[in-house]
Amino acid sequence: MTAPLLKVSGLEAFYGAAQILFSVEFELAPGEVVALMGRNGAGKTTTLESIMGLVDRRSGSVDFRGHELIGLRTYEIARLGLGFVPEDRRIFTDLTVIENLEVGRRNPSDAAQEPWTPDRLFSLFPNLAEARDRSAGRMSGGEQQMLTIARTLMGNPLAILLDEPSEGIAPIIVDQMIDMIAELKKSGVAILVSEQNLPFAATVADRAYVLDHGQIKYSGAIASLLNDEEVRRTYLEL
Template sequence: MILEVEDIYTSYGLSQILFGISLQVDEGECVSLLGRNGVGKTTTLRSIMGLTAPRQGSVRFRAKDITGRPAYQIARLGVGFVPEERRIFPDLSVRENLEVGRKAPTTPHAMEWSVERVYEIFPVLERLNDRKGGYLSGGEQQMLTVGRTLMGNPDLLLLDEPSEGLAPLVVRDLSEQIHRLKESGLTILLCEQNAKFATALSDRAYVLEKGQVRFSGTIEDLQQNEEVRQQYLSI
């Protein structure tokens, strides 16, 4: 097991967001956190990454307790985080954005990424090598953000709403690229409101509602559970 989250409670000031979230991710899996907007998916990723420390419960990465550690320490251990808001550098070129994320592997498990390897996964970025980040489309920026995170050689990739705001054709292309990452052996925890997009990529899913896990199981189990899909995933 690469990640174990046990009974975490997280709040923003006086606003309680998570109420005893527990989940597990095994090596090489793609696991989805599903649910409507505002149910606690992003807060769960932020709690794992150390950006919003849980006030109760624990987070373990490769059996090491990382609860509440600073985000930079967690990144050095091999966790990469792709935020929903992307946060690329608009005045830097595509290549420069990727180079900013470069660091040497810090664990024996990491796959070593280079700009050229990122371009193999995202060939559109190679064609845009010299274009500044501020002149990219939303889909291109999303690919660049994922590529920049890969340059840090993570063992575990946290993806926060990667399909948000993208055109259907771009979402399809992004799905194929994430599938290639999974096939390469990268472990992925995917936070998504778009259940169709997420379930096509994932082995298992957790469905959240009001900061709690309402369902956990395989994608096949979820697809057969009409009650859960109608109650927690329908828009």
């Protein structure tokens, strides 16, 4: 395996006095899609937010392209080429679709990258092209999910933290999402996707980590997770 793009070790995170993550460790290699699995409340979202510096307090080490992220501010982390797509989408509903993309626009941190432009994104997400000048607040849930991903891509990230992309959207959009992730992977972007939905994760990811009560309980190829009934029953199925 090549040197990891993102290497998390001994990550602990707190909300107020409550500790949410306990010594979380994992890696993401360039161009790889990794699933972070776990039930509701396992700490998936907190893990992604800790990497982005969006929690009250965190400790341990998060290495991204040789930079230590602990101690950096959120915007500095984003500028290093790490994109974040939140679970609850958080699009700017008062802004139009094109304005939402503008907020995310940043020059590529790697000169060799072909930069994302609105036009290039519109070919990847045809629905957005039609809604270009519409207020983002008037779009459907699926379209909003597409917009958050497109907005993050405008920053030309080298890696994306994708929080529960299949949550609460129609099955047909989920299929589009699968195609889109495959497309992104082809373009060389590494993706850490947090998921509860094992079939979805199995379709898109190469490897998987399983979180439970803020600790990593399993790591391995996604195919072995599918065959490991005990891990699935203990940590994933309801």
